Amino acid sequence: MNLRKTCTWALSALVVLPLFASANIDIHEAPSRPKNMIIMIGDGMGPAYTSAYRYYQNNPDTEEIEQTVFDRLLVGMASTYPARQSGYVTDSAASATALATGVKSYNGAISVDVDKRPLTTIMQMAKARGMATGVAVTAQVNHATPAAFLAHNESRRNYDAIAQSYLSSGADVILGGGQKYFPEDLLKQFSAKDYQHISQLSQLDSLTQGKALGLFAEVQLPWVIDQQDSTQLSLLTQKALELLSQNPNGFVLLVEGSLIDWAGHNNDIATAMAEMHGFANAIEVVEQYVRANPDTLMVVTADHNTGGLSIGANGEYAWDTALLKGIQASPASIAELAIAIDDWQPLVSQKLGFELKAEELQSLGNARMQGQVALDTALKQLIDNRSFTGWTTSGHTGVDVQVFAAGPAADLFKGNQDNTDIADKMISLLPRAKQTLEVISKDNK
Numbered sequence: 001m002n003l004r005k006t007c008t009w010a011l012s013a014l015v016v017l018p019l020f021a022s023a024n025i026d027i028h029e030a031p032s033r034p035k036n037m038i039i040m041i042g043d044g045m046g047p048a049y050t051s052a053y054r055y056y057q058n059n060p061d062t063e064e065i066e067q068t069v070f071d072r073l074l075v076g077m078a079s080t081y082p083a084r085q086s087g088y089v090t091d092s093a094a095s096a097t098a099l100a101t102g103v104k105s106y107n108g109a110i111s112v113d114v115d116k117r118p119l120t121t122i123m124q125m126a127k128a129r130g131m132a133t134g135v136a137v138t139a140q141v142n143h144a145t146p147a148a149f150l151a152h153n154e155s156r157r158n159y160d161a162i163a164q165s166y167l168s169s170g171a172d173v174i175l176g177g178g179q180k181y182f183p184e185d186l187l188k189q190f191s192a193k194d195y196q197h198i199s200q201l202s203q204l205d206s207l208t209q210g211k212a213l214g215l216f217a218e219v220q221l222p223w224v225i226d227q228q229d230s231t232q233l234s235l236l237t238q239k240a241l242e243l244l245s246q247n248p249n250g251f252v253l254l255v256e257g258s259l260i261d262w263a264g265h266n267n268d269i270a271t272a273m274a275e276m277h278g279f280a281n282a283i284e285v286v287e288q289y290v291r292a293n294p295d296t297l298m299v300v301t302a303d304h305n306t307g308g309l310s311i312g313a314n315g316e317y318a319w320d321t322a323l324l325k326g327i328q329a330s331p332a333s334i335a336e337l338a339i340a341i342d343d344w345q346p347l348v349s350q351k352l353g354f355e356l357k358a359e360e361l362q363s364l365g366n367a368r369m370q371g372q373v374a375l376d377t378a379l380k381q382l383i384d385n386r387s388f389t390g391w392t393t394s395g396h397t398g399v400d401v402q403v404f405a406a407g408p409a410a411d412l413f414k415g416n417q418d419n420t421d422i423a424d425k426m427i428s429l430l431p432r433a434k435q436t437l438e439v440i441s442k443d444n445k
């Protein structure tokens with residue numbers, strides 16, 4: 001019975017923690033139940049991404065390899081496989097369902113079980129305890145990961161229905177992209193429920209209290225690499241923390257670096273590393289918040305690995321980060337620009353940040369004649385070849401992902417676990433319910 005399992009987690013959090021409190025990271029040491037919990041998901045962020053990001057960020061002028069926020073906060077690993085009917089490789093919906101409810105379901109499920117019955121989410125449990133809840137993401141706010149925290153649907157593809165169901169989610173803060181899924185009449189219904197609606201990042205300052213629905217793009221937010229600005233998700237995270245922390249009963253916040261996965265699907269290393277930087281910056285914002293508010297737990301993980309990224313390729317013992325760091329725009333946007341002008345070669349070279357060899361220009365020229373998509377693909381292959389980056393798939397892989405944590409009960413997430421365990425542990429740390437809560441439906445686990 002899972003209730004007993006849940007209680008055991010809570011007990012071990014309170015009893016075992018002082019023994020295992022980390023010596024060098026003081027924010028790990030607070031052996032009490034957290035008032036606030038923040039779960040951060042790097043979509044598609046398998047272990048190769050955090051390793052790659054370490055070298056990408058490394059200062060080549062110093063002898064040492066500098067630690068990243070991921071190195072600082074690493075505590076364990078998690079398996080991600082979905083319900084058995086979907087095999088070993090999960091999608092974002094099944095994994096987010098596991099992380100939001102503690103129950104495995106089929107690929108595509110939005111917090112429903114294998115029989116398509118709704119599962120109680122950690123956000124619903126938090127609401128029932130008078131806590132505030134929110135999401136801050138870089139994809140559309142009704143994309144699979146945030147959807148599994150705020151809605152129930154038999155398919156992640158039912159974007160309009162998911163957006164509609166956010167009205168009854170009770171979420172206090174919803175920040176990200178997705179304007180196209182929130183037509184005027186739906187926005188009016190949100191207003192009627194006291195949500196302030198904004199559509200520009202510059203309007204964030206106007207949100208000082210109460211409920212907020214911020215939709216900053218038609219679908220997903222712009223790529224970090226094309227903005228040359230990695231602060232978007234940090235700003236959303238900061239604002240979500242500011243609004244949610246006004247609730248005296250505490251809060252649960254989901255933050256997602258959504259587009260790491262999209263860059264991984266595209267096998268686009270330059271764009272992926274820039275998205276990693278945006279997510280790392282948001283993690284640092286939360287890390288600062290946890291330092292200033294020792295009653296707050298942060299847990300960071302990935303829902304799965306995307307692309308089968310490899311640091312080193314083609315038999316070479318090398319990975320060229322200097323080359324990657326010099327790239328000024330996504331291959332997709334470079335291709336778009338290069339298609340539109342005749343004198344495309346200097347522009348491509350300038351955006352890539354390195355000189356192109358004659359044979360490289362020739363193959364890019366051939367691709368350009370086939371159109372924008374072919375040129376985009378050729379640019380990505382060129383970058384992979386030059387930087388020694390490898391990929392094995394345009395989809396997901398089933399490798400375990402890392403778990404990072406800080407704050408009270410962070411050590412509970414140490415070692416090897418399943419993604420459903422992460423949810424069970426977080427749920428066990430919620431304050432005791434004031435009245436009889438909905439029983440968590442875990443029969444299918």
Ligand SMILES: [Zn+2]
Nearest residue numbers: 044092261306
């Ligand atoms: Zn994906």
